[in-house]
Amino acid sequence: MIEVEDLGRTFVVRRKTGLLRRSREEVAAVTSVSFRVDAGEAVGYIGPNGAGKSTTIKMLTGILVPTSGRVRVCGLDPSRQRTELAKRIGVVFGQRSQLWWDLPLVESFELLRHIYRVDPAAHARRLAECTELLGLHEFAATPVRQLSLGQRMRGEVTAALLHAPELLVLDEPTIGLDLESKERLREFLAELNASRGTTLVLTTHDLDDIERLCRRMMVIDHGQVLADGPLAELREEVSPERTLVVDLERPAAPLDGLPGVVSVRTEAGGLRQLLSFRRDATTAARLITLVADRAPVHDVSVIEPDIDEVVKRLYQRRSPVA
Numbered sequence: 017m018i019e020v021e022d023l024g025r026t027f028v029v030r031r032k033t034g035l036l037r038r039s040r041e042e043v044a045a046v047t048s049v050s051f052r053v054d055a056g057e058a059v060g061y062i063g064p065n066g067a068g069k070s071t072t073i074k075m076l077t078g079i080l081v082p083t084s085g086r087v088r089v090c091g092l093d094p095s096r097q098r099t100e101l102a103k104r105i106g107v108v109f110g111q112r113s114q115l116w117w118d119l120p121l122v123e124s125f126e127l128l129r130h131i132y133r134v135d136p137a138a139h140a141r142r143l144a145e146c147t148e149l150l151g152l153h154e155f156a157a158t159p160v161r162q163l164s165l166g167q168r169m170r171g172e173v174t175a176a177l178l179h180a181p182e183l184l185v186l187d188e189p190t191i192g193l194d195l196e197s198k199e200r201l202r203e204f205l206a207e208l209n210a211s212r213g214t215t216l217v218l219t220t221h222d223l224d225d226i227e228r229l230c231r232r233m234m235v236i237d238h239g240q241v242l243a244d245g246p247l248a249e250l251r252e253e254v255s256p257e258r259t260l261v262v263d264l265e266r267p268a269a270p271l272d273g274l275p276g277v278v279s280v281r282t283e284a285g286g287l288r289q290l291l292s293f294r295r296d297a298t299t300a301a302r303l304i305t306l307v308a309d310r311a312p313v314h315d316v317s318v319i320e321p322d323i324d325e326v327v328k329r330l331y332q333r334r335s336p337v338a
């Protein structure tokens with residue numbers, strides 16, 4: 017679906033250095049990025065501000081021409097075959113609208129139907145489906161400029177899907193949305209990927225989007241890919257520690273000295289004990305048996321390192337993957 021090889025993009029910026037003088041400087045937004053995305057995948061593309069995410073997305077969708085490397089999307093060269101590509105992919109920019117500001121939402125959809133030459137029956141079917149799943153009824157006749165951000169984003173996603181694209185590219189789709197709107201959108205996108213097999217590539221600063229939607233995460237920084245893989249594997253790679261939370265029947269002294277346990281923290285005067293352990297040294301099941309030999313156990317749970325911690329550690333590593 018997507019093939020990217022040594023992709024790079026530099027920008028020339030001119031800075032004022034004196035009253036009449038300007039210096040010319042090259043900024044490398046994307047240095048050398050390579051990856052493949054297969055049909056049906058859901059991939060999260062993350063990185064700090066200025067990492068090169070939007071620049072990559074713009075090259076994937078044909079908005080920007082790469083300065084080096086190669087990119088193919090749906091077998092097409094995005095910048096040279098932009099019109100053809102537009103029929104095969106959908107694009108949503110959280111910070112930019114593709115809707116007509118003064119027109120009611122439904123009329124924007126109708127215009128898009130003409131632009132993409134979608135068969136009226138197929139258009140009506142898809143619109144009915146999105147209206148139902150994204151709850152567009154209440155505001156379909158409202159001019160876009162009067163919509164709330166959450167309502168507009170639901171409209172943007174619908175607009176991007178009316179021509180039934182194989183690939184949906186989203187640049188920060190949940191930015192500025194409240195929790196409920198985020199969740200609604202995530203649910204819709206997860207379903208789109210699972211039941212229709214629509215390939216998803218999205219950039220985000222909200223790691224819950226990744227946790228909820230993406231089986232694979234790509235981390236970029238300074239224009240280079242730092243890490244690429246399933247979230248579970250990246251978690252394992254940078255944070256091999258887990259925490260076993262044990263609630264005891266009665267308070268006890270810290271359960272020190274158990275094999276494989278790195279540290280023990282107690283709460284509620286020893287009633288709750290948090291045993292941090294390495295997965296390669298022991299298992300939660302083995303630890304529970306050992307703990308139960310020492311003190312009666314009321315309840316247990318395991319805490320995985322959260323995604324923010326994983327990403328923080330990936331940024332700290334800062335060495336690009338080959």
Ligand SMILES: Nc1ncnc2c1ncn2[C@@H]1O[C@H](COP(=O)(O)OP(=O)(O)OP(=O)(O)O)[C@@H](O)[C@H]1O
Pocket residue numbers: 027028029043044045046063064065066067068069070071072
């Ligand atoms: N049109 C442009 N002209 C000059 N520099 C640019 C241009 N577009 C992007 N850049 C620079 O390229 C780098 C990467 O920008 P990009 O927008 O791709 O980052 P990003 O990862 O999407 O960031 P954010 O999370 O803040 O949206 C930044 O240093 C940015 O200033």
